[in-house]
Amino acid sequence: DAMVIQNPRYQVTQFGKPVTLSCSQTLNHNVMYWYQQKSSQAPKLLFHYYDKDFNNEADTPDNFQSRRPNTSFCFLDIRSPGLGDAAMYLCATSFQGLSTDTQYFGPGTRLTVL
Amino acid sequence: ILNVEQSPQSLHVQEGDSTNFTCSFPSSNFYALHWYRWETAKSPEALFVMTLNGDEKKKGRISATLNTKEGYSYLYIKGSQPEDSATYLCASYNDYKLSFGAGTTVTVRA
Numbered sequence: 001d002a003m004v005i006q007n008p009r010y011q012v013t014q015f016g017k018p019v020t021l022s023c024s025q026t027l028n029h030n031v032m033y034w035y036q037q038k039s040s041q042a043p044k045l046l047f048h049y050y051d052k053d054f055n056n057e058a059d060t061p062d063n064f065q066s067r068r069p070n071t072s073f074c075f076l077d078i079r080s081p082g083l084g085d086a087a088m089y090l091c092a093t094s095f096q097g098l099s100t101d102t103q104y105f106g107p108g109t110r111l112t113v114l
Numbered sequence: 115i116l117n118v119e120q121s122p123q124s125l126h127v128q129e130g131d132s133t134n135f136t137c138s139f140p141s142s143n144f145y146a147l148h149w150y151r152w153e154t155a156k157s158p159e160a161l162f163v164m165t166l167n168g169d170e171k172k173k174g175r176i177s178a179t180l181n182t183k184e185g186y187s188y189l190y191i192k193g194s195q196p197e198d199s200a201t202y203l204c205a206s207y208n209d210y211k212l213s214f215g216a217g218t219t220v221t222v223r224a
Binding site for chain 1: 117118123145146148150155156157158159160163165203207210211212213214215216217
């Protein structure tokens, strides 16, 4: 029944070692989002895809990249993780990205950087 | 209000008691206000999407109101139960995206 799946749930990486987080969906939604949430803070949108169109937020560091090879999958690549990148990373989808469209979330990947 | 703000950050409520908390958001260029519930180790799940000033939504013991002119929404939990323990997030839709508040974490004590 899982609709938005994130793997792994917990990821530990070393300072500077590239890491990839994955997200898949069974909803066939057009839009996929990546959020970063640090402790006790609001989830912050990093970027989103509308189909194959990539939309980066202005304040997302270049260290963060994303790929969407097909409708179902989306990846978050952190090229050189720093200690400040330790956070919960949430993937979400919505049908069209309209104001009233519900976003469906995965359970998140908690990233630890050593 | 420039950002979405939620208060209080956390609260404790006795089982059976009712509670409420606030989401404040920019009132200009308002499109929609979303509420989500996020239980520990689970995915955030949608509760309500609200668009009209004065709108009220209800789902079981949980309800929400919306004031778009002054930029706030209240979420109410009536007769709190342990399963209501969660972080409640609100988000305002603007500029083709949702801007979230930091959430209110509710702990229901048995």
